Amino acid sequence: MPRVLLPASLVIVLLASACGATSSRTQPIVVGPTAQRDPERLLEETLAATRSAGYLPRDVDPLRGEYRVVAHAHGTRGLPVFLIVQVYRDGWVRVIPAGPGARRDSTHVHVPPEVVREHERLGIVLRGALAQAGGAR
Numbered sequence: 014m015p016r017v018l019l020p021a022s023l024v025i026v027l028l029a030s031a032c033g034a035t036s037s038r039t040q041p042i043v044v045g046p047t048a049q050r051d052p053e054r055l056l057e058e059t060l061a062a063t064r065s066a067g068y069l070p071r072d073v074d075p076l077r078g079e080y081r082v083v084a085h086a087h088g089t090r091g092l093p094v095f096l097i098v099q100v101y102r103d104g105w106v107r108v109i110p111a112g113p114g115a116r117r118d119s120t121h122v123h124v125p126p127e128v129v130r131e132h133e134r135l136g137i138v139l140r141g142a143l144a145q146a147g148g149a150r
Contacts, residue, residue, distance in 0.1 A: 036089065037129045038121040042136035045105035047143045052078050052102045055143075059098055059106055062142030066135060068096075078102070081111075082135075086127035088114015094128050096135055106143065108136050 049055045056078050060070050068082035078100035088094035092114035099107045109122060110132050116123040124132075 036116070036123045037126045038123055039110065039129045039132055040121055041107050041109040042132065043105060043107050044136065044140045044143060045101075045103075047104040047106070049143070050102075050104050052100060055104065055106070056080075056100045058143060059100055059139055062139050063098065063135070065142070066138040068135070070098075084110065084114075084128050084131050086125060086131050088112065088124050088128055089116060090114070094124055096132060098135075098139075106139055108132065108139065 047055060049058060053075065056073075056075060060073070060080065063070055063080075063082060067085075070080040070082055073080040079097065081095040081097045084094040084096055086094070088110075093112055094110050094114040095112040097109050097111050099109075101107070110124050110128055111117075111122070114124065114128070
């Protein structure tokens with residue numbers, strides 16, 4: 014059987030297109046400042062909103078004001094992605110994808126488009142819930 018050699022440029026284009034089709038860039042979503050300045054109460058409000066969005070918060074750390082949820086969509090190579098929620102004392106909330114199915118560079122997180130949409134939806138849920146609870150921008 015004869016061997017078929019593909020030009021190197023075609024191989025590079027095929028590999029690049031395959032990688033690009035499975036990954037999108039996103040940045041942290043930041044909500045706030047909220048009117049709620051008590052970090053414990055703000056954490057409770059974000060946990061309630063997260064649960065109402067269908068997530069089960071894991072590894073809740075009240076001292077750091079942080080918890081994570083497992084994204085419903087899978088990350089790169091089918092690996093899990095966590096959506097990390099961080100509550101800050103001055104009323105800000107940050108949500109960012111992380112974990113084995115996410116890849117970070119200096120400014121962005123690279124995850125599949127489905128995870129980007131899920132990340133954005135959780136940010137919208139938190140913004141709405143915190144606005145109802147006392148004002149979030």
